[in-house]
Amino acid sequence: MPMQRVSILGATGSIGRSTLDVIARHPDRFRVVALTAERQVDQLAQLCAKHGAVNACIADASLVNALEQRLAEHGSTAKVLSGKDGLLQIAGLAETDCVVAAIVGAAGLEPTLAAARLGKKLLLANKESLVMAGPIFMETVRKHGAMLLPIDSEHNAIFQCMPELHAGEVPPDRIRRILLTGSGGPFRSRARADLRSVSPEEACAHPNWVMGRKISVDSATMMNKGLEVIEAHWLFGVRPEQIQVVVHPQSVIHSMVEYADGSVLAQLGNPDMRTPIAQALAYPDRIDAGVPSLDLFGMSALTFEEPNFERFPGLRLAYEALRTGGTAPTVLNAANEIAVAAFLDGRLPFLYISTVIDETLQSVPRTAVGSIEDVLEADRRARSYAAQVVGRSQSRVA
Ligand SMILES: NC(=O)c1ccc[n+]([C@@H]2O[C@H](COP(=O)([O-])OP(=O)(O)OC[C@H]3O[C@@H](n4cnc5c(N)ncnc54)[C@H](OP(=O)(O)O)[C@@H]3O)[C@@H](O)[C@H]2O)c1
The missing domain is CATH 3.40.50.720 (NAD(P)-binding Rossmann-like Domain)
Structure with missing residues (x-):
């Protein structure tokens, strides 16, 4: 070795x-x-x-x-x-x-x-x-x-469920759907009106995963799942309508691939990032990651729900940006980063995060992506616009 x-x-x-x-x-x-x-x-x-x-x-x-x-x-x-x-x-x-x-x-x-x-x-x-x-x-x-x-756990799971990918490309007509699971975050069952005054600490208290603060807030808004839909599109060459987000509060199934013949392959494991990291580090071998065995008998149930696009508009905005194409996903990402940083600093209420992203997407023109300079320029413009929306939102709230 x-x-x-x-x-x-x-x-x-x-x-x-x-x-x-x-x-x-x-x-x-x-x-x-x-x-x-x-x-x-x-x-x-x-x-x-x-x-x-x-x-x-x-x-x-x-x-x-x-x-x-x-x-x-x-x-x-x-x-x-x-x-x-x-x-x-x-x-x-x-x-x-x-x-x-x-x-x-x-x-x-x-x-x-x-x-x-x-x-x-x-x-x-x-x-x-x-x-x-x-x-x-x-x-x-x-x-x-x-x-x-x-090594994002969902995409690593999908990769593991696509053995053909390991030998090259997967013929597109073989895959019916990708079932991208997500826990639903700390506010999965809270009404939108109850989220008006949530604090950064509440938003960062993820029920299953211990992560950095930015991705924790993204999980609370479900924008993390939106970013992952775009990530899956590029990694696996699937169309947006082939990616189904599945809310799975236990975070045991890390994602699934449904094939043309109706077979559904899933990857399961404890919610611990050391598993996907070890899989990728040792690939195609397998090594100990320090992760305990999954206790199937200790689990009462594995449950699944449809995502709520009204309560979590970030997810809808991500699908829209992916369908719009060009620099729209770049703008979405930049506006999200500005809004999340403002929320973590106590300058923006939680529910305004999606407002900042929505207004920025509507106002910063979409351009084609021909070079990395196009991406960096769209990122700069979106950050500048989103910072203005944050400023306006502060005066609206005050
Ligand atoms: N955490 C998870 O479980 C998880 C799961 C799936 C995917 N991801 C993805 O993995 C990435 C990292 O997430 P994380 O949770 O590990 O984040 P994190 O805990 O906040 O760590 C971020 C790392 O990036 C460094 N960093 C931050 N801003 C930087 C900058 N401007 N220039 C250079 N380095 C910078 C930080 O350095 P300092 O420590 O000095 O700030 C730190 O080392 C994200 O893209 C996230 O979406 C994370």
């Missing part, structure tokens, strides 16, 4: 730390080459020292000196890089076989694309890069022969 040399973009986050946990269980298989963070210098330095990383990058370049000092304190001699250029260098290090894309949000796009351009094995958690730049991203993967493995 050749040693796999791994770099993790976003190592200090929830996915980054779960990845390091799996890697640490298999020192004979994986070696950590590089770790990155945005601002958590002490965490990053500790992780570099613990896992023997030889490169460290801090995205906020003003923290370089602080990182150097912390690395020395923790006894690490890792080479220090910084800023966007540093992230791009880490993504392309010749001594790395596998890049884990675990930065949250649009900041992950360029480094993730850089790894794809270099034909790396790419473990994709950063769904925002596919939502923003789906056609360019997939073309880059194809052109440069990168091995793209999804």
Whole structure:
């Protein structure tokens, strides 16, 4: 078994730390080459020292000196890089076989694309890069022969339920539907009127998964499922109408694929991100992820509900943006990031998150996606417009 040399973009986050946990269980298989963070210098330095990383990058370049000092304190001699250029260098290090894309949000796009351009094995958690730049991203993967493995639990489940995909492409007429499951988040059974004054802490208290704050809010609005619909479209080449969101509160079935003959294949497991991460790290082999066995006898029931598009308009907006095409998904993603950040800062009520996205989608013109510059320009425009809507919403609420 050749040693796999791994770099993790976003190592200090929830996915980054779960990845390091799996890697640490298999020192004979994986070696950590590089770790990155945005601002958590002490965490990053500790992780570099613990896992023997030889490169460290801090995205906020003003923290370089602080990182150097912390690395020395923790006894690490890792080479220090910084800023966007540093992230791009880490993504392309010749001594790395596998890049884990675990930065949250649009900041992950360029480094993730850089790894794809270099034909790396790419473990994709950063769904925002596919939502923003789906056609360019997939073309880059194809052109440069990168091995793209999804670690978002649903997409990893779908990948596992599509054995044909492992040998190339799945003929489109074989698949009838993708059944994309989601827990429904912490507000699944709350009336919309009851959500007016929910706090960031309530929104981040996910019933089944422990995740970063941005994706936790996305789960509470169900925009996370909307982003995943777009992600599934690009990863698996299915039309929007072939993707059915299924609310499954127990988070045991991580998604399903229904074939033309009526067969439905599902992947089950405890809700623990170490399972999809280990599957992708070791693919096509299987390794221990530290995840306990699924207790089938301890489960009272597995239940399924249709999603409520009125209570969770973010999901409807995501389908609409996917059908509109061009830069519409880029605009949706940017407006969502601005609105979620404002909500987490206490500047925007929860129910206004979808208002900001809706108004931005209606006002920022959709353009064709011919290049990454088109994507970045649409992202900039949408952020600027969404920030204005946040400002107006504040005065409406006040
Ligand atoms: N958590 C999950 O269970 C889960 C499941 C499926 C998919 N995902 C996806 O995985 C990605 C990461 O999610 P997460 O929950 O792990 O997020 P998280 O806990 O918030 O961690 C985000 C990571 O990205 C870094 N980062 C944040 N902003 C950055 C920037 N502008 N430039 C460079 N690095 C930056 C953070 O550094 P600092 O620590 O310094 O801030 C941290 O290392 C997201 O795209 C999410 O949708 C997550």
